[in-house]
Amino acid sequence: MTKKERYQLFVAHFSAKQPDAETELHYHNPFQLLIAVILSAQCTDKRINMITPALFQRFPTPASLAEVTPDLVFDYIRSVSYPNNKAKHLVGMANMLLNDFNSEVPSDIDELQKLPGVGRKTANVIASVVYNAPAMAVDTHVFRVANRLGLTNGKTPLAVEKDLVKNLPQEVIHVAHHWLILHGRYVCVARSPKCNICEITHICRYFNKIVLPAKLISESKNQHMIKL
Known part of the structure; x- marks a missing residue:
């Protein structure tokens, strides 16, 4: 199977199965999503969704978050990973939005990366x-x-990013991000991928080069032992 064919089959499958895949983080506006994504680093979406309602209610705007200290924010996010650093980042981010971006979350990737x-x-x-x-x-x-x-x-996140952006149809890149995340979260998990319930093993290099051959060898050994 060529790389082009694999991409085509990948897009066809998920376009049919999950055409409207989206983030599992809960939010109502770009500012809230920005907060949630910053908090989600090395933490589960489930945990973030548990603590953000109170946080969003207390700090509904960049101005309301910019006027407080990180210590106050810490009290709302103490159960997430690295709460001290994230509290500082949130207050710094709110200040920069307020002072440099007219309280609007920028759309440009380079501008976004200026935010703490x-x-x-x-x-x-x-x-x-x-x-x-x-x-x-x-x-x-x-x-x-x-x-x-x-x-x-790709051996690095940036190399993978460039490869995916280059080979995926531009109009599906934003949703393909969620296809890959959700498939990795619920099916193609890190330690023991659930190949038995996966619907795209026919295009999976890992399955066809590692899982399937191992399965065939195991079945062959079992049959041999039965004959003995």
């Missing part, structure tokens, strides 16, 4: 989710699934 707590991955999430930009955020799920499927041989 916002790296390339977070910037790509905001650009793709809020503005439907052809941006590909590469987290651990995207990196793992894209490599296992054979969509890329």
